[in-house]
Amino acid sequence: MTDHILRMTGITKTFPGVKALQDVNLSVRRGEIHAICGENGAGKSTLMKVLSGVYPHGTYEGDIHFDGERCAFGGIRDSEHAGIVIIHQELALSPQLSIAENVFLGNERAKRGVIDWNRTNYEAGLLMKRVGLRENPTTVVSDIGVGKQQLVEIAKALSKEVKLLILDEPTAALNDDDSAHLLDLLRGLRDEGITCVIISHKLNEVTAIADSVTIIRDGRTIETLDMAADEVTEDRIISGMVGRALDNRFPPHEPKIGEEALRIEDWTVHSPSQPGRKVVDGASLTLRRGEIVGLAGLMGAGRTELAMSVFGRTYGINISGKIFKNGRPVEIRTVQDAIRHGLAYATEDRKRYGLNLIEDIKRNVSAAGLSGLSRRGWVNEHEEYAVAERFHKSMNIKAPSVSSVVGKLSGGNQQKVVLSKWILTEPDVLILDEPTRGIDVGAKYEIYTIINRLADEGKAVLVISSELPELLGLCDRVYALSEGRITGELPRGEATQERLMQLMTQATTTGQE
Incomplete structure (x- = not known):
């Protein structure tokens, strides 16, 4: 594994007013898994878009040599023809088409303009077997989960005789089992001689799977490390990413816990698609002022469903149970009711449900609190601007102005906009669902600092997270959820x-009527 399949030298890419990449160099050995790490906005995805022809030759400076040839890709078709396939974080599948149709989309198995469906489904089945996807090739993509959709993308790449497979945050939306399967698949592809480049914030996965790692910071190459020879650790990678040692990944915090803010008793929620199934089953929990409480559970345990059903019944049917606010029973049947009673919910899917990506920071910040900025149905734009400016500074949102389009911000800064939107409603209780998903280490620290600050202001915060170290490092108390039931509650000192994991995997005997 001494020869290099890819060399990128002196890559510089400029957007109006921003130099995204400056003299970046990247060398990838044939048949290895090469990780690219860096904070959001460091230039990782931009570099891969240059490589794959999304940004065509002529729009950047520098040279690309692939498989012994100097390349000048004019678009994605050119790079795919050479054997380079990129799988973006937002999967490019057509949800209403079958798995087989997606695998060969743009690369159809046809004769004289007519698709050969027998051949299409047969060859798709062979590729699916290769990636470990046990489904019928005719299954519609919208009927399978995100983990399986990722495998469809890889099968699609293999159908194009891929030599270099690029995966941008491949496990960001996957549960532990799906992530482990995907990493095993990448090891298998490496053994077959396929070179893989992965962009990932999950440093435990990087250290487990990568042969080499290149660190990019502020649009520049910092260093490339050989995982075996250099004895690379997560802390070593973090130091390169942020330019300093991040000895403690969680800011120190001494809680000042006060009176009960929210209590949920015997909360039960039925699935809207399967009315007989209880997604949340008799759950009870309490949040106190100044306290950060965690909610742990495996994928499908009912964490998000619990949060959404409490927040104005935005999920579920046949909901029963009681909600107490400051010790008094309250009825919360709509989102407006929830906001009026001082509740806020920051969704796990900020891009789809938390933000308007084509709008600016100002409009996004004001979205949930327009009633406080309006007079007789008219928004006071001066006040709206002043409010957005205040959050722009207090939340340290890295953007030129509040007129910057939210879709162009990094994940960490987008999450700050989501938090600003809900803080504007002046809530007493904040429910934060996966608040650091897809966010780099440095930005995570900033989000943790904001959460601590909210607790210090006397707010009760419920944090839902798939990352157990995050819950242990951030929360004063953690509830565990399994199959819709609360299976345990641990204070910080007793939580490991x-x-x-024992509580999260504890089987329950109920859950069906």
């Missing part, structure tokens, strides 16, 4: 990953 092992104890939480």
